[in-house]
Amino acid sequence: MTRVDEIGIGGLGASRRRVEDARFIRGCGNYTDDIKLPGMLHMEVLRSPVAHARIKSIDTSAAWAIPGVRLVLTGEMAAQRNLAWMPTLSYDTQAVLATDKVRFQGQEVACVVADDPYTAKDGCEAIVVEYEQLPAIVNPTQALAPDAPLIRDDKEGQTDNVCYRWEVGDKAGTDRAFARADKVTRLKLHYPRSHPSPIECCGSIANYDPATGKLTVYMTSQAPHIIRAAVALVAELPEHLIRIVSPDIGGGFGNKVPVYPGYVCSILCSILLGKPVKWTEDKSGNLISTGFARDMYFDGELALREDGRILALRFHADTDQGAFFSDAQPSKFKIGLVHSAFACYDIPVGHITARGAYTNKAPGGVAYRCSFRVTEAMFFQERIIAAAAADLGMDPAEFRRVNLVRDDQFPYRTPFGFLTDSGQYRRCLDLGLDAIGYEDFLKDKEEARLRGRRLGIGISTMTEPLGAGNSREYDILGIKMFDSAELRVHPTGKAILRTGAKSQGQGHETTWAQIVSHELGIPAADVVVEEGDTDTAPFGMGTYASRSTPVAGAAVSMVSRKIRAKARKLAAHLLEVSEEDVEWELGRFFVRSAPNRGVTIQECAMAAYGNMPDGLEPGLENNAYYDPPNLTWPFACYLVIVEVDPETGVWDVLRVVAVDDCGVRINPMIVEGQITGGLTEAYAMSNMQFMTFDAEGNCVGSNYLDYLLPTAWETPGFELHEVVTPCPHHPIGAKGVGECAAVGGPAAFVNAVLDALSDTGVRNIDMPLLPDRVWEAITTGRDVSGAPPVKT
Amino acid sequence: MFKRQVTITVNGEARAVELEPRVLLAHLLREGLGLTGTHIGCDTTSCGACTVLVDGSAVKSCTMLAVQADGHEVRTVEGLTRASELHPVQEGFQEEHGLQCGFCTPGMMMSALALLERNPEPTEEEVRWALSGNLCRCTGYQNIVKAVLWAAAKLRPAGTGGVR
Numbered sequence: 001m002t003r004v005d006e007i008g009i010g011g012l013g014a015s016r017r018r019v020e021d022a023r024f025i026r027g028c029g030n031y032t033d034d035i036k037l038p039g040m041l042h043m044e045v046l047r048s049p050v051a052h053a054r055i056k057s058i059d060t061s062a063a064w065a066i067p068g069v070r071l072v073l074t075g076e077m078a079a080q081r082n083l084a085w086m087p088t089l090s091y092d093t094q095a096v097l098a099t100d101k102v103r104f105q106g107q108e109v110a111c112v113v114a115d116d117p118y119t120a121k122d123g124c125e126a127i128v129v130e131y132e133q134l135p136a137i138v139n140p141t142q143a144l145a146p147d148a149p150l151i152r153d154d155k156e157g158q159t160d161n162v163c164y165r166w167e168v169g170d171k172a173g174t175d176r177a178f179a180r181a182d183k184v185t186r187l188k189l190h191y192p193r194s195h196p197s198p199i200e201c202c203g204s205i206a207n208y209d210p211a212t213g214k215l216t217v218y219m220t221s222q223a224p225h226i227i228r229a230a231v232a233l234v235a236e237l238p239e240h241l242i243r244i245v246s247p248d249i250g251g252g253f254g255n256k257v258p259v260y261p262g263y264v265c266s267i268l269c270s271i272l273l274g275k276p277v278k279w280t281e282d283k284s285g286n287l288i289s290t291g292f293a294r295d296m297y298f299d300g301e302l303a304l305r306e307d308g309r310i311l312a313l314r315f316h317a318d319t320d321q322g323a324f325f326s327d328a329q330p331s332k333f334k335i336g337l338v339h340s341a342f343a344c345y346d347i348p349v350g351h352i353t354a355r356g357a358y359t360n361k362a363p364g365g366v367a368y369r370c371s372f373r374v375t376e377a378m379f380f381q382e383r384i385i386a387a388a389a390a391d392l393g394m395d396p397a398e399f400r401r402v403n404l405v406r407d408d409q410f411p412y413r414t415p416f417g418f419l420t421d422s423g424q425y426r427r428c429l430d431l432g433l434d435a436i437g438y439e440d441f442l443k444d445k446e447e448a449r450l451r452g453r454r455l456g457i458g459i460s461t462m463t464e465p466l467g468a469g470n471s472r473e474y475d476i477l478g479i480k481m482f483d484s485a486e487l488r489v490h491p492t493g494k495a496i497l498r499t500g501a502k503s504q505g506q507g508h509e510t511t512w513a514q515i516v517s518h519e520l521g522i523p524a525a526d527v528v529v530e531e532g533d534t535d536t537a538p539f540g541m542g543t544y545a546s547r548s549t550p551v552a553g554a555a556v557s558m559v560s561r562k563i564r565a566k567a568r569k570l571a572a573h574l575l576e577v578s579e580e581d582v583e584w585e586l587g588r589f590f591v592r593s594a595p596n597r598g599v600t601i602q603e604c605a606m607a608a609y610g611n612m613p614d615g616l617e618p619g620l621e622n623n624a625y626y627d628p629p630n631l632t633w634p635f636a637c638y639l640v641i642v643e644v645d646p647e648t649g650v651w652d653v654l655r656v657v658a659v660d661d662c663g664v665r666i667n668p669m670i671v672e673g674q675i676t677g678g679l680t681e682a683y684a685m686s687n688m689q690f691m692t693f694d695a696e697g698n699c700v701g702s703n704y705l706d707y708l709l710p711t712a713w714e715t716p717g718f719e720l721h722e723v724v725t726p727c728p729h730h731p732i733g734a735k736g737v738g739e740c741a742a743v744g745g746p747a748a749f750v751n752a753v754l755d756a757l758s759d760t761g762v763r764n765i766d767m768p769l770l771p772d773r774v775w776e777a778i779t780t781g782r783d784v785s786g787a788p789p790v791k792t
Numbered sequence: 793m794f795k796r797q798v799t800i801t802v803n804g805e806a807r808a809v810e811l812e813p814r815v816l817l818a819h820l821l822r823e824g825l826g827l828t829g830t831h832i833g834c835d836t837t838s839c840g841a842c843t844v845l846v847d848g849s850a851v852k853s854c855t856m857l858a859v860q861a862d863g864h865e866v867r868t869v870e871g872l873t874r875a876s877e878l879h880p881v882q883e884g885f886q887e888e889h890g891l892q893c894g895f896c897t898p899g900m901m902m903s904a905l906a907l908l909e910r911n912p913e914p915t916e917e918e919v920r921w922a923l924s925g926n927l928c929r930c931t932g933y934q935n936i937v938k939a940v941l942w943a944a945a946k947l948r949p950a951g952t953g954g955v956r
């Protein structure tokens with residue numbers, strides 16, 4: 001009997017071609033907007049053109065008069081159903097349709113349902129709203145000024161624009177360490193507001209069936225089970241009569257986690273009309289009203305010893321939260337996992353304070369390709385690390401080498417309580433330096449400088465916490481952040497697997513089957529994977545924060561092992577030996593003393609339905625709920641070489657080298673795809689992608705002409721390398737990876753440009769490093785800070 | 793509202809429809825003809841998710857009125873597969889992992905097809921330029937470029953198929 005070849009059956013480590021591609025390349029995907037139900041009506045949302053105003057009146061009569069218009073819904077009507085406001089995933093409230101005031105440009109004011117989308121748009125245009133404009137608050141400084149107008153006057157007891165305050169660490173110990181420091185490096189910076197902007201916008205089709213009382217909603221949600229729970233609570237519908245289906249999703253990146261008013265309105269309209277109601281958001285609606293990301297102001301310091309050791313860190317972060325605190329953050333961590341900053345460095349003590357401010361901007365602060373605000377944290381970390389090395393006159397690679405946690409220090413407890421459990425940080429750094437030819441480059445750079453060319457190299461190293469999370473610490477709205485899998489093996493040994501996660505391009509249909517294959521020896525092609533339908537999938541917290549492989553993926557392993565345990569009993573029965581005498585190798589049980597006597601997993605499956613021993617219940621299916629003991633801690637080292645044109649401030653990327661250690665890779669092809677995708681977003685953030693506002697609160701970036709995403713033309717090529725340090729607590733040793741490059745990447749690009757400017761005295765240019773900002777820095781020798789001003 | 797009769801050849805088949813003159817070609821394809829492979833990702837002619845071929849040229853169907861296509865020939869992603877055989881461009885995207893969420897993919901493939909029909913041996917740079925009207929948020933483009941070059945290699949008459 002030859003052993004089953006794991007790669008041959010598409011198991012762990014196989015770069016198996018993706019199963020989901022078969023429908024996507026044929027144009028047969030099933031995205032929300034592709035779904036058409038009989039009798040379906042179309043809804044369009046009317047949005048506020050101003051950022052802050054009292055609503056004086058809304059006249060809908062002309063809209064009602066348009067033939068084909070079925071319903072015009074206002075906040076007042078929603079209020080009659082107790083639905084003008086809804087709770088958010090962060091214990092705040094958010095207006096579904098504005099009744100008193102509008103608090104950001106693009107806020108939902110009314111919606112129109114009609115026979116077709118064009119007529120629904122006509123209806124919105126016919127609505128007349130009278131606004132009394134109020135001063136707009138467009139940044140935390142304005143918001144936190146003592147005389148600032150109150151944005152959230154709807155909230156009882158709210159007397160200022162503070163959304164939250166948060167603090168962690170040892171202040172006294174940190175102050176003592178700073179007092180002993182040989183040198184203190186300080187850096188202030190702004191991580192600009194951005195938008196995850198998947199190409200597919202949000203949308204939903206709500207179908208309330210008055211005959212059965214059942215509500216089915218097809219929608220663009222990364223977390224359908226959370227939505228079901230939220231709908232049950234908000235709309236006061238019984239949870240067993242709610243079915244949420246997330247069909248194919250055209251990218252999420254965190255944008256499709258929150259509950260948006262559009263979804264709620266489509267549900268309410270369907271209930272009122274007793275018909276299916278479809279809402280398809282347009283791009284400007286998506287960009288101006290749905291979960292933005294970042295917009296965080298840092299001011300921090302590192303205490304340094306002459307020999308390069310970091311003695312302590314401290315920083316404060318002010319966050320522009322927009323008008324409602326509506327992103328999903330674990331309830332204990334108001335500002336996400338920002339305290340994971342500096343986790344890869346051996347720093348004994350630190351102190352962090354943070355404050356969120358309400359402003360007249362769209363609500364958000366979503367985890368855009370990021371595990372709850374770690375992107376901002378890691379960016380600040382790697383920028384101030386570069387600044388500290390410069391202050392000490394030390395090579396930035398050497399400075400990192402001195403301070404990175406050593407391999408023999410694991411498990412390592414960070415000053416903020418995280419436990420990093422594994423990694424080979426120096427090895428990753430050295431591999432990256434080697435790959436890019438660091439020493440040679442430093443010489444080339446000097447020579448080029450003599451000829452008037454400005455080359456620069458940027459490094460970024462980081463570990464980040466992925467896979468929230470263990471249930472002691474992580475919950476959203478009180479629901480713990482576990483995940484789940486259910487596996488049914490059919491009589492012929494084929495299987496169906498369902499999980500509580502929801503792929504938006506990560507390829508779960510392909511990789512989950514590979515995990516089953518690895519655990520059971522069933523060929524991956526024999527396992528079909530389904531997700532996203534709350535009527536059939538086990539309860540799970542969905543896909544974001546790079547948590548699917550660490551949590552749902554682990555559940556897939558664990559349920560497979562339960563199946564294997566039962567199959568062992570069946571094997572013993574078939575082989576007529578006791579269970580203790582049965583050995584397992586991939587895909588087959590055999591008798592220990594007679595290895596040639598064996599049965600395949602497929603034979604066991606058949607026996608589960610046709611030849612089970614007395615006392616063993618029939619069938620071969622099970623489920624597993626997985627509560628991870630810890631987060632997973634991948635490590636990454638990114639290196640970027642740029643050339644800056646001093647005449648124009650334009651910079652070109654010459655090389656990008658990425659070393660990722662995300663533990664065991666299930667499907668290397670898919671992992672690499674995640675990394676190149678993330679690096680592109682990192683490049684975008686550093687180079688062009690940002691959203692800003694004018695003084696009136698008008699969003700500049702409401703479309704793809706103002707909100708720039710890189711195309712194939714600008715995007716550089718990427719050179720990828722790997723190191724594998726298995727995760728010690730994950731069943732197959734995997735760690736999260738989807739976000740690493742987007743999290744750690746931006747600092748490498750920015751550090752590279754600043755390195756090219758190292759002789760100018762410029763310490764910081766805030767992102768994006770637009771040519772005019774770089775040029776200004778070169779010509780003035782001064783830092784360029786803050787959100788880019790609006791050009792008029 | 794006033795309606796007009798148009799006849800458009802879609803994927804080789806003449807389709808006669810009656811529609812409002814304001815209806816966009818993208819909406820006609822998706823809603824009127826049920827060809828939902830053509831996607832809509834923006835409202836400023838920026839993303840290219842809606843790209844189709846009109847008389848062989850790549851066109852953003854969100855920015856063309858359906859009545860303008862009257863009497864013309866339109867090809868969509870649904871027309872790529874012949875007798876259940878994948879087109880090399882489709883194969884290339886799967887082989888080289890040129891897609892993740894798949895939303896940009898139909899438009900990308902149609903732009904790639906337009907390129908390969910006029911330039912069967914493009915360089916990497918030419919591929920990148922030809923696709924610069926199509927946005928992808930997931931892949932970082934590297935594998936999309938490889939996918940198109942894979943298809944080009946397979947399509948070459950003397951070709952021995954794609955090379956990795």
Ligand code: FES
Nearest residue numbers: 833838839840854
């Ligand atoms: S839908 Fe974006 S260009 Fe047509």
Ligand code: FES
Nearest residue numbers: 892896928929930
């Ligand atoms: S594959 Fe998702 S946008 Fe391109």
